[in-house]
Amino acid sequence: MVPVLRAALLAAFIFIGATGCAGAQNLPVHVDPGARDDMIDPVAVPALRFLTTPDFPPFNYTDAAGRLTGFNIDLADAICARLEARCTIQSWPWDRVQDALADNQGDALIAGLDIGGSAGERFDFSRIYLQLPARFVTQRPVFPDFDPQAITGTVAVREGSAHADLAERTLGRAQMAFYPSEFEALNAIASGEADFFFGDAARASFWLNENPDCCAFAGEAYFRPDLFGAGLAVAVPIGLDNVRVAINWALTRLQREGRIDEIYLRWFPVSFY
Structure with a gap:
C-alpha cells in the first residue's frame, strides 16, 4: 500500500523549503473539479x-x-x-x-x-x-512555532515504513522508537513513552478523533508522493x-x-x- 522508499534521499528536504505544506488548508482537493469530463453512456x-x-x-x-x-x-x-x-x-x-x-x-x-x-x-x-500526507502528532498543548528540526526527544514511527526511514535520515537530534503499527506508535504518545509521532496522517487523524483531549497534529502536512505514495x-x-x-x-x-x-x-x- 505504500511504495518502497527510493534509494536517494536528500538529507532534510521534507522539513524545509521543498515540503509542499498544506498551510491553512483543511479540506483536500480530492480530484480536479475543472478537469475535462469523460463522456460516457x-x-x-x-x-x-x-x-x-x-x-x-x-x-x-x-x-x-x-x-x-x-x-x-x-x-x-x-x-x-x-x-x-x-x-x-x-x-x-x-x-x-x-x-x-x-x-x-x-x-x-x-x-x-x-x-x-x-x-x-x-x-x-x-x-x-x-x-495521503505525513504529519507529526504530539501531546497538547502544541506550540505554533513547532520546528521538526529542533526535536530532541523520542519520535515514534511504524517500523519498516517510509516515514520511519525518512525520519531516521533527517531528524538527527531525535531518538527513534519503532512500533509494529501506526496506532501502537500513537498510543506511545498518549502514554508518554514517546514525545512525537511521525507517520501517515490519515491513520493519525482516525486515532486523534478517539483521543481529542490528549494529543493534536503539530506543524503542517507534508506531501511527498515519491515517498508516501x-x-x-x-x-x-x-x-x-x-x-x-x-x-x-x-x-x-x-x-x-x-x-x-x-x-x-x-x-x-x-x-x-
Missing part, C-alpha cells in the same frame, strides 16, 4: 462490482459488528449512486484480492492498492481521489475503459457537489490536511 455501466479488503482502517475494514465499513466503502456507494448503478461490494483477503480482480470477480478494486510497482503494470487506475485511486482491469471512465465521471461530479468532502469529514473530522 451511463447505460454502459448499469452495475458495478467493487472489491475491497477487510483490514485497512479507516478506509475499508470490518467493524466490531462484522460490517464492512470505512471511507472507501462510503465512496464506492456514492459512486454507484451518482451513476445510478446497482452496487455490490465484496471483501477479499489482501493477498487474494488482486487476483480476484484479474479473474473477473469484480469490476473495480477500492482498497488502497499502490498505483506504482507491479499493480501499475497489471491494472488501470482512476484519477487519484485522496492524497501517489494517493488513493480505484483499480480496474486493463481494457475495462467504460468502468474507469464512468468512475472518473462520478468522482468529478461528487467533488463538485461536495459529496466527497462530506464523506471525508465523516471519517476524518480531525482533518489531516
Whole structure:
C-alpha cells in the first residue's frame, strides 16, 4: 500500500523549503473539479462490482459488528449512486484480492492498492481521489512555532515504513522508537513513552478523533508522493475503459457537489490536511 522508499534521499528536504505544506488548508482537493469530463453512456455501466479488503482502517475494514465499513466503502456507494448503478461490494483477503480482480470477480478494486510497482503494470487506475500526507502528532498543548528540526526527544514511527526511514535520515537530534503499527506508535504518545509521532496522517487523524483531549497534529502536512505514495485511486482491469471512465465521471461530479468532502469529514473530522 505504500511504495518502497527510493534509494536517494536528500538529507532534510521534507522539513524545509521543498515540503509542499498544506498551510491553512483543511479540506483536500480530492480530484480536479475543472478537469475535462469523460463522456460516457451511463447505460454502459448499469452495475458495478467493487472489491475491497477487510483490514485497512479507516478506509475499508470490518467493524466490531462484522460490517464492512470505512471511507472507501462510503465512496464506492456514492459512486454507484451518482451513476445510478446497482452496487455490490465484496471483501477479499489482501493477498487474494488482486487476483480476484484479474479473474473477473469484480469490476473495480477500492482498497488502497499502490498505483506504482507491479499493480501499475497489471491494472488501470482512476484519477487519484485522496492524497495521503505525513504529519507529526504530539501531546497538547502544541506550540505554533513547532520546528521538526529542533526535536530532541523520542519520535515514534511504524517500523519498516517510509516515514520511519525518512525520519531516521533527517531528524538527527531525535531518538527513534519503532512500533509494529501506526496506532501502537500513537498510543506511545498518549502514554508518554514517546514525545512525537511521525507517520501517515490519515491513520493519525482516525486515532486523534478517539483521543481529542490528549494529543493534536503539530506543524503542517507534508506531501511527498515519491515517498508516501501517489494517493488513493480505484483499480480496474486493463481494457475495462467504460468502468474507469464512468468512475472518473462520478468522482468529478461528487467533488463538485461536495459529496466527497462530506464523506471525508465523516471519517476524518480531525482533518489531516
